[in-house]
Amino acid sequence: MNSLKKGSLCLICKTKGTKKEADIYLPAYRLPICKEHYLDWVVRRVEETIKEFRMIKRDDRILVAVSGGKDSLALWDILVKLGYEADGFYINLGIGEYSEDSKELAIKFSKEINRTLHIISLKDELLPIPKLKEKFNKPTCSVCGTVKRYYMNKKAKELGYNVLATGHNLDDEVAVLFKNVLTWDINYLSRQYPVLEEEDGFVRKVKPLCRMSEKEMALYSFFRGIEYIEYECPFAEGASTIETKKFISALEEKSPGMKLQFYNSFLKRVYPLMKDKDQKVILKSCKICGEPSVNDTCSVCNMKLKIEDYTKS
């Protein structure tokens, strides 16, 4: 059985001695489950993940990187439900309608859960993504990633948060793991862990959704009535990550639970062999902004310098 059969009963209800029709079926867990128990099940699974990897301590102040998508909003919702001190951080990337729509949804959600949402705009800090793409001849998603990581870390520290939480889900982690295994990229593999401790000017980074699949998170958001941005960023459309994910999902369809097993086995068996093997780069402080950097000037300050040159000439 791979999908919900008519008349299936919720297994959790059954263990509690009540009979209720299941709303969905989770093939990886062979679990037919009702909506109410599903919402609770997701929160408990995320809680277990947080505890297992010691991601968050009770007195930590967490900044959730919010994109307006299903994963980050659901993560924020779950952390608040679990009683953590978690606020949101939204970066307006300046990608036209996509950025405006996702910003509105992030603001709306912050009001619903009554938590602070910090907002910065790339057009004030640097340049909007479409302009950056024009000026620097690099793949948009890689520039975007660099810029997002930079401001998330910098602003977390400035605003007094010691943990940065991102909504990376199981499918995100498995897709990256799969690509890194295909190239046996030891340096990346040695850093692919759902918690990266605070060091060298970086705040602690955690991925509490690392064991929840993309569909599980979409179902959570749907049942919770969370309104999120449903269309793809125009620059990510046709991205190679989507192709990788579709390929992996075809395997998962044939053997449910395969993604979870691939990821869990990596963490348990392979990661311990890798973790001390990375070439430790000694990070300096960027001489302009003070953020951790490989070179004297960090990549974002370098971009800034080049942009200033352009505007002068």
Place this chain on the structure above:
Amino acid sequence: MTLKVLFRSKEHVIDFSSDIVKAKDILKHFDLSPEYAFVVVDGKVVSEDENLKPDKKIKVVSAISGG
């Protein structure tokens, strides 16, 4: 049978040659797998074997994202 389907915030009008259309046929139409997508009818998630009717509000949710 002709069905109106909401997908990624856009309405699609789809003509099917058969009069029996199941949720999984809609997923197939958009080249989606039940492994990462699902169909919502009148606000309720339905099984892939559910027969769809034109008078219902049909929505497709795909969870896959490139971000």
